[in-house]
Amino acid sequence: MSLIALLTDFGLQDNYAGVLKAVIANINPEAGFVDISHAVRKHDIVQAAFLLKYSFNYFPKNTIFLCIVDPGVGSNRKGIVIETKNYFFVCPNNGIASLAAKDDGIKKITLLENNEYFLKNISNTFHARDIFAPVAAHISQGVVTRDFGKNISHIEEISLPRPCIHPNYIEGQIIYSDAFGNLITNISLEEFKRFCGTKKFSAYLKRKKINKLHTSYAQAKDNEPFLIEGSFSLLEVALKNASAKDFFGAGEYEPLRIKK
């Protein structure tokens, strides 16, 4: 069974995600599906790229990632398939798969040009259904990527903000907030430890102070925010059984400053 992993900003209210799977099943009835998320913030390519970067390597070799956040649909932005060391990424060439593909090692980038592999009628507004899903299905059936079109040598790239690490402070930021209200920063535990070891520290988020680093949620006291290495292997600002997002009134792009 070929596995197709889906990541979109379509939500689950409409029939859009279901229709993608219908199109694929119509070409390859044996394809299996795993939804990474359909709840990427609308039009937010960076958030999708972040989620993909921290998801792809849990999937089996040869998984085909169908990644669609596509505000440029119908414009002259191109559709591509990126073949990496272990995977295929089918997506608009807008950076959505650039972080994951580079992490895995890009082998080949192919433009989606050959309409033999598309639906017969191509809309201007839903290439996910008309182009990207059929191409993913054909890859799952063994069509080789050179059959889709010309190779290109570079993809559009996006980048995540990096923390500034000074001798006296780290200035990072929140790059994702999850449904538990955990605030994921762009600072790794390693960067944090290199900066202040096991010594005391003070972190500030929206003028509120955090001075605890825990290794589990259960260690913390109620209503006391803390830092923890979370499931993205990044430092998170968290509360025990409560939402740090609500506690701090902070969301993505909020700066976090750590001092010794």
Next chain:
Amino acid sequence: MSLIALLTDFGLQDNYAGVLKAVIANINPEAGFVDISHAVRKHDIVQAAFLLKYSFNYFPKNTIFLCIVDPGVGSNRKGIVIETKNYFFVCPNNGIASLAAKDDGIKKITLLENNEYFLKNISNTFHARDIFAPVAAHISQGVVTRDFGKNISHIEEISLPRPCIHPNYIEGQIIYSDAFGNLITNISLEEFKRFCGTKKFSAYLKRKKINKLHTSYAQAKDNEPFLIEGSFSLLEVALKNASAKDFFGAGEYEPLRIKK
């Protein structure tokens, strides 16, 4: 693998959609599932019928559609399976599958009467689990529809509102709003073009004016609403990277008037 497509108003909060799949897997472990949507507005048969009409023909031949918006559960409304040219629709006889089934071509309508194909205990409130899901599963295993009960000659039907096309104006309406805030009208691009060709037009939605027709979102200026042929092959009122629903404060059933 037999494919069963699900369309309900159950939402994904409760265990209801999962239990439908459990019941099916218990009868046919090889059945595959695609969720069209479980977020139909509660009790809104017309919205479900609309989504089904614009989804079904992307699915493989012989897909079994399990369509459940069922405010009449436990009353004397009947359960049916509709066999069409390419598909099976298992549903209460309340019009939910009528648009899709007529589009595909109805071959046979069978009442669900034979409790040999139901769960042993039939509740009064959850026939989706106790009757419709088991029937769908049995169809996926090759049970022929005549085994479920008597044939009937007509199904309950619903209809979508049609636009009024006058020599001087088109009066249509919003029939669906999607999660992007696109407002899908009941006017086709063909009807629009027959009315005003490529000439100037003025459309009014809640007293706000729209006078652009675009072929992609990317063509538009920020904050300027426009018409576009969307993924339902219907004209949509849209904004670039923003919600027309919020911009206009308009939802389903709102009239839209187009003048030359």
Next chain:
Amino acid sequence: MSLIALLTDFGLQDNYAGVLKAVIANINPEAGFVDISHAVRKHDIVQAAFLLKYSFNYFPKNTIFLCIVDPGVGSNRKGIVIETKNYFFVCPNNGIASLAAKDDGIKKITLLENNEYFLKNISNTFHARDIFAPVAAHISQGVVTRDFGKNISHIEEISLPRPCIHPNYIEGQIIYSDAFGNLITNISLEEFKRFCGTKKFSAYLKRKKINKLHTSYAQAKDNEPFLIEGSFSLLEVALKNASAKDFFGAGEYEPLRIKK
């Protein structure tokens, strides 16, 4: 095909539920998935246990339930697999599967200790991904439970509140409210009938009176609340095509008193 049923409080916004399936597919590409729900109230083990109790027996024999509401992740709470008469429950030992497992009949409880069956890197915050999902996948491939670790003789248990049945009244409570706004009580139809037969009764919820018992939603008048035996085989407080939750302004744990 082995079926793995998932029940978590992860929501569908993030990549967490998708990553669980990726981990499983990476170990057993043939595993099938059914989501019971990922919308359990965050950290609410009792709600998860309730949903599991009323879902598990619709699943095929040998289904593996991956049940994760895990506020104690990273603490000294243990991970377990419970083998019952017909199923496997993989979960933290916090009571989440205790109601379902006891209903089905517990055969063996095994600690998850053997890290040969875990992911290589074990985080402190996401054992669902690093321990529980891989163990579920290995069970689906036939690994016997004794290979995971030592047996223990008891699991942590939780219990649902029981109604007080007096000669003159029943005092129950709302134990679940669903997405339709139905308020599910902890009183069975049998308990109700034993108490007042088919005679008149008055039930009170937040000082509003209910004095009808119906067998279908369609029987009811608009805007008139009623009792009905719902899909959990428990009495529900409901309204026809409307939300009892909104009508009463009542949610879980609200008392309901029934008098003759």
